[in-house]
Amino acid sequence: MLKVLKIAARNLARFGRRTLLTSVLITLGIVAVLLFVATTGSFKTIMIGQFTDSMLGHLQVHRKGYVASIDSLPLNLNMPPAMVAKVEDALKGNSAVEAWSPRVKFGAMFSNFTETTSVRVNGVDPAKEAATTPLLPGRLVGERKSGPLLRPGEILVPEVIARGLKVKVGDTVVLVATNLDGSVNGKTLVVGGIVQSATGPSGKDAYVDIEDARTLLRMKDAQVSEIAVRLKDPAQLDKEYAQLGRELSGVTNKEGKPALEVHTWADLSPFSSIVRMIDLLAVFIKVMLVSIVLISVMNVMMMAVYERIREIGTISAIGTPPRRILSLFLTEGLLLGVGGAALGTAISLVVIYALNIWKLSLKFGMQSSPVTLSPAVSVADVATIAGLVIVMSVLASLQPAWKASRMDPVRALGHV
Amino acid sequence: MVLIRAEGLVKTYRAGEVEVPAVKGVDFAIDSKSFVAFVGPSGSGKTTLLNMIGCLDRSTAGKLTVMDTDVGKLDRRAAADFRGRHIGFVFQDFNLIPVLTVYENIEYPLIMVQDWPESKRREQIARLLEAVGMSGQEKKRPDQISGGQKQRVAVARALATNAQLVLADEPTANLDHDTAYRIIELMKKMRDELGTTFIFSTHDPKIMSEAEVIFQLEDGRIHRQPLPQPQPKVALHA
Numbered sequence: 001m002l003k004v005l006k007i008a009a010r011n012l013a014r015f016g017r018r019t020l021l022t023s024v025l026i027t028l029g030i031v032a033v034l035l036f037v038a039t040t041g042s043f044k045t046i047m048i049g050q051f052t053d054s055m056l057g058h059l060q061v062h063r064k065g066y067v068a069s070i071d072s073l074p075l076n077l078n079m080p081p082a083m084v085a086k087v088e089d090a091l092k093g094n095s096a097v098e099a100w101s102p103r104v105k106f107g108a109m110f111s112n113f114t115e116t117t118s119v120r121v122n123g124v125d126p127a128k129e130a131a132t133t134p135l136l137p138g139r140l141v142g143e144r145k146s147g148p149l150l151r152p153g154e155i156l157v158p159e160v161i162a163r164g165l166k167v168k169v170g171d172t173v174v175l176v177a178t179n180l181d182g183s184v185n186g187k188t189l190v191v192g193g194i195v196q197s198a199t200g201p202s203g204k205d206a207y208v209d210i211e212d213a214r215t216l217l218r219m220k221d222a223q224v225s226e227i228a229v230r231l232k233d234p235a236q237l238d239k240e241y242a243q244l245g246r247e248l249s250g251v252t253n254k255e256g257k258p259a260l261e262v263h264t265w266a267d268l269s270p271f272s273s274i275v276r277m278i279d280l281l282a283v284f285i286k287v288m289l290v291s292i293v294l295i296s297v298m299n300v301m302m303m304a305v306y307e308r309i310r311e312i313g314t315i316s317a318i319g320t321p322p323r324r325i326l327s328l329f330l331t332e333g334l335l336l337g338v339g340g341a342a343l344g345t346a347i348s349l350v351v352i353y354a355l356n357i358w359k360l361s362l363k364f365g366m367q368s369s370p371v372t373l374s375p376a377v378s379v380a381d382v383a384t385i386a387g388l389v390i391v392m393s394v395l396a397s398l399q400p401a402w403k404a405s406r407m408d409p410v411r412a413l414g415h416v
Numbered sequence: 417m418v419l420i421r422a423e424g425l426v427k428t429y430r431a432g433e434v435e436v437p438a439v440k441g442v443d444f445a446i447d448s449k450s451f452v453a454f455v456g457p458s459g460s461g462k463t464t465l466l467n468m469i470g471c472l473d474r475s476t477a478g479k480l481t482v483m484d485t486d487v488g489k490l491d492r493r494a495a496a497d498f499r500g501r502h503i504g505f506v507f508q509d510f511n512l513i514p515v516l517t518v519y520e521n522i523e524y525p526l527i528m529v530q531d532w533p534e535s536k537r538r539e540q541i542a543r544l545l546e547a548v549g550m551s552g553q554e555k556k557r558p559d560q561i562s563g564g565q566k567q568r569v570a571v572a573r574a575l576a577t578n579a580q581l582v583l584a585d586e587p588t589a590n591l592d593h594d595t596a597y598r599i600i601e602l603m604k605k606m607r608d609e610l611g612t613t614f615i616f617s618t619h620d621p622k623i624m625s626e627a628e629v630i631f632q633l634e635d636g637r638i639h640r641q642p643l644p645q646p647q648p649k650v651a652l653h654a
């Protein structure tokens with residue numbers, strides 16, 4: 001076997017330029033794929049982080065049917081305290097959960113006493129909200145940045161409303177909301193901060209203390225519209241989603257049907273389709289790589305067999321078993337693949353390392369500070385791609401090698 | 417002892433519609449340890465006959481026995497196995513493997529055809545290098561040695577697995593006369609030392625006169641009695 005390797009390696013070296021060209025092609029393919037996977041992976045992580053950490057959390061729990069009519073922020077689909085307690089019990093018992101934040105959500109009219117506009121209001125417990133969406137404090141703009149995120153009696157006003165209605169920190173404003181029973185109530189609040197939108201330039205999400213929200217809505221009990229959940233490891237999302245879904249399926253309504261629904265951030269954000277796009281692109285570029293490897297290796301191996309017909313005739317005549325001849329050519333293909341894969345992986349890792357040193361930063365969304373990409377590939381990614389290339393190289397050599405092994409020695413020897 | 421026996425051996429090539437009779441029913445026997453030449457004009461069937469003896473090609477009719485094996489009955493794989501075990505080949509164009517050194521070329525059949533352990537290989541190759549006069553050249557590549565030297569290496573490769581029979585189709589056609597003569601002498605010497613049967617084909621009258629048994633082929637038939645020999649050691653069987 002070692003001798004077969006040696007002979008194969010020498011034959012590759014004998015046609016050095018051709019071998020080099022093919023390996024360079026494979027190498028470049030691998031570099032392209034690994035860099036793509038590394039940078040888009042980092043981009044995805046950051047983008048997803050922006051969504052989950054500033055607004056959505058990783059998972060959200062609602063009363064069944066709430067998300068279907070989330071546009072109107074219906075008050076009649078809030079979770080009663082007993083149901084909330086059951087959810088909180090489940091979350092408390094789960095070590096994968098880092099934090100959660102119960103919210104009371106409602107639509108309201110926002111007025112500075114001269115002008116009025118509509119606003120979506122999140123009644124939150126400031127400490128829990130900050131723990132669940134850690135990017136929230138960073139979204140505050142304007143003068144005040146110290147002290148607690150939000151005090152009772154204060155409101156965080158979305159930037160677009162603050163600008164449109166010329167509201168500053170410290171101003172007094174009023175919120176007017178329709179309660180569940182149809183009556184209207186108002187409450188004056190002090191502007192505690194201006195908050196950037198997490199969902200785009202037109203986002204109108206205001207924050208108040210959850211007790212203020214309940215007072216305004218004249219709620220008699222501590223009901224909750226949604227519970228946003230933050231996981232310790234976002235990679236465990238699918239597992240924890242399934243786990244939480246299972247645990248909460250025991251909470252039923254009067255008809256015995258599940259009363260709660262669990263969603264992932266991806267269900268609640270249009271960005272998930274962009275993530276799918278990126279994943280699709282990655283598949284596409286991998287298909288390209290496979291094609292490059294298949295075509296170039298097959299081409300070079302077909303040439304190798306054609307050029308060495310007399311040599312094949314010779315070794316066949318002196319009694320080399322066909323399977324040995326087969327393995328001789330398969331080994332050549334294998335070595336091409338291994339060489340290309342090793343070189344490609346090495347170059348990719350160096351480039352990825354370099355990208356992490358010379359920070360690649362980009363600005364997106366409403367974020368005031370640019371985010372820095374930190375491209376990375378997992379061992380699994382590298383192994384998968386290198387393995388794919390090597391397997392493809394051997395497969396591509398199969399037909400030429402088979403042809404060589406089946407050659408009739410007399411005809412092959414007579415070939416000029 | 418008879419090593420090869422042909423009885424009514426026929427080979428007809430079929431190229432589409434046309435049939436080309438290349439060997440038209442020959443009978444002969446070759447003793448082991450003999451030094452045999454097939455001679456005859458171009459197209460007379462020398463290569464065809466050697467290919468059948470070497471199990472590279474199968475007869476159309478008749479019977480051919482090599483070392484007590486009816487080689488007409490061997491399938492592709494069995495034929496390859498038979499060649500690997502019993503027959504050595506020397507080619508007109510030397511056909512050394514270009515990426516291997518002299519040493520590795522001789523070693524090739526010991527690794528890829530048979531499975532010799534390293535120490536036995538080293539011993540055998542050293543012995544053969546010495547015998548064919550290529551000691552000290554074992555690290556050279558085929559493109560670094562002359563035609564005569566290449567054919568010496570080829571003879572050593574054919575003998576590496578201790579084959580009882582070596583077939584050489586026009587082994588001297590690409591060599592100048594002196595070199596050709598020395599290659600035939602080398603083969604004869606190896607026959608004397610090892611008892612290997614050599615069969616070669618040639619056009620060259622001076623070369624053929626080195627043979628001890630001569631089969632004169634013409635138009636697919638063993639045509640006539642051999643030329644008078646100086647001191648024939650083995651009688652002609654025809």
Ligand SMILES: Nc1ncnc2c1ncn2[C@@H]1O[C@H](COP(=O)(O)OP(=O)(O)OP(=O)(O)O)[C@@H](O)[C@H]1O
Binds near residue numbers: 429458465
């Ligand atoms: N593969 C083949 N297909 C058809 N006809 C063939 C084939 N090989 C040989 N022949 C024919 O068989 C006859 C014998 O050919 P062969 O090669 O055995 O002759 P030879 O004595 O070796 O000639 P040379 O001295 O030119 O090598 C010739 O007429 C040749 O044209």
Ligand SMILES: [Mg+2]
Binds near residue numbers: 462463
């Ligand atoms: Mg011939």
